[in-house]
Amino acid sequence: MKERRAISPCIAAALLVGMVCTPSQARDQDGALALIQTPNCGAPALAQPGNTFEAVLAEQADLGLTASTGGVFPLTVSWQTLPGGMQHASCLVPQNAPPGMYGLTASVRGRADVNVRSVYVFETFPEAYAVAHVTDVHIGAEDRPRTSEAIFRDVIKTVNESGASIALFTGDLTHSGEPDQFRRFLEILDTCILPTFVCPGNHDRQSLNYEQVFGPLVYYFWFGEDGYLAFDTKDYNTADDLGRQDADLQVFRRAIKPARWSIGFTHRYEPGMGMRSQIVLFLDNPLDFLVCGHTHRSNKPDETHVPWGTTAMTVTPAAIDGYLRLIEVTPRGIRPREPVRAPESP
Amino acid sequence: MIIPLCLLTLYSMHAAAASGHIAYLSGTEQEDLCVCVMDVVSGATLRVGEGDRDGAPVWSPDGAWLAYPSKSDAGMDIHLVRPDGSERRAVVHAHPWNRQPRWSPDGSRLAYAADDGINAVIMVYDAVTHTETVWGGGKTGLMRPVWVSGMKLLNIVKQIEESQHGESRISGMFDEINGTGAILAVGLVANSNGLTTDIFLVTENGATPLVPPELNPGNYVDWAVEINRKGGMIAFESNDGGDREIFVFSANGQTNVTNHREADWNPVWSPDGNWIAFESFRNARRSVYRVYPETIRVFPVAVAKNSDNWCPTWSPDGEWLAFVSDRTGNPDIWIAEVTGENPRQLTTYPGLDYAPAWQPRKAP
Numbered sequence: 284m285k286e287r288r289a290i291s292p293c294i295a296a297a298l299l300v301g302m303v304c305t306p307s308q309a310r311d312q313d314g315a316l317a318l319i320q321t322p323n324c325g326a327p328a329l330a331q332p333g334n335t336f337e338a339v340l341a342e343q344a345d346l347g348l349t350a351s352t353g354g355v356f357p358l359t360v361s362w363q364t365l366p367g368g369m370q371h372a373s374c375l376v377p378q379n380a381p382p383g384m385y386g387l388t389a390s391v392r393g394r395a396d397v398n399v400r401s402v403y404v405f406e407t408f409p410e411a412y413a414v415a416h417v418t419d420v421h422i423g424a425e426d427r428p429r430t431s432e433a434i435f436r437d438v439i440k441t442v443n444e445s446g447a448s449i450a451l452f453t454g455d456l457t458h459s460g461e462p463d464q465f466r467r468f469l470e471i472l473d474t475c476i477l478p479t480f481v482c483p484g485n486h487d488r489q490s491l492n493y494e495q496v497f498g499p500l501v502y503y504f505w506f507g508e509d510g511y512l513a514f515d516t517k518d519y520n521t522a523d524d525l526g527r528q529d530a531d532l533q534v535f536r537r538a539i540k541p542a543r544w545s546i547g548f549t550h551r552y553e554p555g556m557g558m559r560s561q562i563v564l565f566l567d568n569p570l571d572f573l574v575c576g577h578t579h580r581s582n583k584p585d586e587t588h589v590p591w592g593t594t595a596m597t598v599t600p601a602a603i604d605g606y607l608r609l610i611e612v613t614p615r616g617i618r619p620r621e622p623v624r625a626p627e628s629p
Numbered sequence: 630m631i632i633p634l635c636l637l638t639l640y641s642m643h644a645a646a647a648s649g650h651i652a653y654l655s656g657t658e659q660e661d662l663c664v665c666v667m668d669v670v671s672g673a674t675l676r677v678g679e680g681d682r683d684g685a686p687v688w689s690p691d692g693a694w695l696a697y698p699s700k701s702d703a704g705m706d707i708h709l710v711r712p713d714g715s716e717r718r719a720v721v722h723a724h725p726w727n728r729q730p731r732w733s734p735d736g737s738r739l740a741y742a743a744d745d746g747i748n749a750v751i752m753v754y755d756a757v758t759h760t761e762t763v764w765g766g767g768k769t770g771l772m773r774p775v776w777v778s779g780m781k782l783l784n785i786v787k788q789i790e791e792s793q794h795g796e797s798r799i800s801g802m803f804d805e806i807n808g809t810g811a812i813l814a815v816g817l818v819a820n821s822n823g824l825t826t827d828i829f830l831v832t833e834n835g836a837t838p839l840v841p842p843e844l845n846p847g848n849y850v851d852w853a854v855e856i857n858r859k860g861g862m863i864a865f866e867s868n869d870g871g872d873r874e875i876f877v878f879s880a881n882g883q884t885n886v887t888n889h890r891e892a893d894w895n896p897v898w899s900p901d902g903n904w905i906a907f908e909s910f911r912n913a914r915r916s917v918y919r920v921y922p923e924t925i926r927v928f929p930v931a932v933a934k935n936s937d938n939w940c941p942t943w944s945p946d947g948e949w950l951a952f953v954s955d956r957t958g959n960p961d962i963w964i965a966e967v968t969g970e971n972p973r974q975l976t977t978y979p980g981l982d983y984a985p986a987w988q989p990r991k992a993p
Binding site: 365366367368369488490491517520521523524525526527529530533534537553554555556558559562566567588589590591592593 | 654657658659662682683684685698704705726728729745746747748772773815820822823824825850852868872873891892894895910913914915933935936937939940953955956957958959960981983984
């Protein structure tokens with residue numbers, strides 16, 4: 284049996300250097316997604332050679348994986364038109380694509396696009412690994428002694444040195460959801476050497492800016508045998524009236540039901556978030572674990588589980604205060620470590 | 630004459646043309662959702678809400694008023710408005726958060742859940758005296774109220790209790806119910822794992838599980854209780870082995886009327902009280918179906934593999950259903966005959982349209 288391991292930090296670091304040096308054509312100038320909607324650096328695809336990953340584009344195009352070293356791997360794609368006209372691509376990862384981080388490139392009729400850090404090829408997935416949890420980054424906040432960007436850079440540096448395999452960013456990425464704040468967030472996020480998965484917070488939801496930068500509010504992914512589900516808790520008080528994300532939550536929760544561990548991540552948990560969501564996620568098929576933020580503090584002793592009982596929960600203090608948390612995921616269980624504070628760069 | 634007769638026969642197989650008004654939410658995002666009223670025939674639309682995070686509108690039984698939650702400085706208030714946009718006003722509340730309004734059968738009162746989420750109490754607003762009263766004796770953890778119409782359902786429960794226990798818990802509440810009415814609500818129940826939900830009978834002074842725990846074994850999570858117009862049946866959803874099913878409780882006992890391994894939820898009675906429209910995932914994505922509870926036969930209404938159809942509401946004649954569909958890429962209001970035939974897109978606004986509610990009948 285082959286050894287199960289995640290992307291080597293050395294390879295990732297080498298890829299990162301290459302990526303940073305690659306002229307970025309990704310996204311529009313304001314950071315909005317362009318031809319390629321997903322995957323992107325906030326919801327990347329994780330795949331193994333010979334397996335497929337899913338992509339959504341504004342129109343059908345020639346697709347390829349671009350390694351930081353310059354190697355290009357054309358993708359075999361089967362297309363399906365989605366309601367509204369978006370194009371869904373099922374992309375086959377070439378057998379000869381080595382493990383590492385890739386940009387997804389698309390070109391059609393002289394139009395080109397690349398989403399950097401959007402595809403990660405794994406030879407195998409580890410059975411035991413760590414997840415870095417970062418929340419409440421608040422890029423653009425001006426009430427701290429240091430700039431929010433400086434603090435976030437230190438947090439990312441700590442994440443990169445942590446040995447974690449993936450990183451979850453649970454909302455309030457920006458302080459007021461301005462396009463420029465998202466652009467500044469992206470600039471620093473793209474220095475992370477891990478696959479980075481984001482979800483929106485209440486501070487991010489000005490107009491449709493979050494959707495334009497990261498796409499869907501609800502999605503799921505597999506990391507090896509574990510299923511992760513990102514969801515939005517912005518609608519809260521009228522969530523049951525709208526029913527907007529209920530179907531996605533139901534379908535995605537069912538999709539990851541066979542998982543060894545099912546892990547939800549969202550900006551905040553509050554009992555008033557809408558009963559339909561809670562029934563789906565915490566009652567009918569309870570998630571094993573919920574990761575969230577919002578409160579800018581750790582969970583209290585009586586907040587180890589959601590009130591419905593089964594789903595364990597961890598709340599991590601805010602990245603704007605320099606904090607992050609590592610969560611160990613092993614065959615025996617999910618164990619959040621104590622939050623750590625990123626050392627300040629000189 | 631043969632051809633015209635054939636045409637007449639074909640025509641008669643279809644429902645009468647859809648008519649009346651549909652209230653719904655429309656906006657570019659949650660923050661600016663506004664209650665609108667559309668004339669189904671002409672398509673003319675009127676914005677009647679605040680346009681400030683409005684919630685789902687609910688018609689009064691005579692179709693003369695709409696009630697809906699909307700953002701306030703402290704949380705959410707219940708607002709009232711005529712379907713032509715006139716006489717709009719906010720109810721003065723004791724609690725900051727007020728949601729899920731439901732009209733009493735005579736249209737004189739509104740019940741709603743007040744305060745934050747699962748710790749809510751049931752409040753009743755009297756539209757005549759403009760006063761607000763806490764119901765359930767102040768019991769917390771009550772949500773999603775619906776008014777009980779008549780005593781038929783409660784007499785059924787009473788008879789079941791008496792046949793199994795020799796006495797009835799709820800009969801002692803009948804005098805109060807005859808005076809001020811009764812509500813069914815979903816209430817929190819503590820169990821060994823944490824919390825679950827059950828259906829509660831709520832009066833002004835008290836709240837008790839509708840069916841005593843010993844007659845309702847298991848650890849089910851109930852939600853979305855709806856009483857049919859005839860007053861003798863309730864539909865509600867509960868989990869059975871992990872997935873949602875719709876149950877009907879009547880004089881014949883409790884029956885699972887959807888029984889599918891995928892989730893079925895959100896039951897809505899037809900105006901005549903004979904059919905239930907509901908949402909189901911039995912075709913992969915969320916779709917609208919209808920079931921005849923007596924035979925448990927299920928019929929598709931709006932089904933698509935790549936898009937969602939949800940939130941059904943019946944036309945007053947019971948021949949059409951309106952619902953939300955995102956088959957064009959964003960949520961719009963559609964209507965179709967109950968057979969699923971003749972689907973028609975009512976809203977073409979590129980933003981968001983949600984929560985349709987068909988006016989029960991024209992205001993006098």
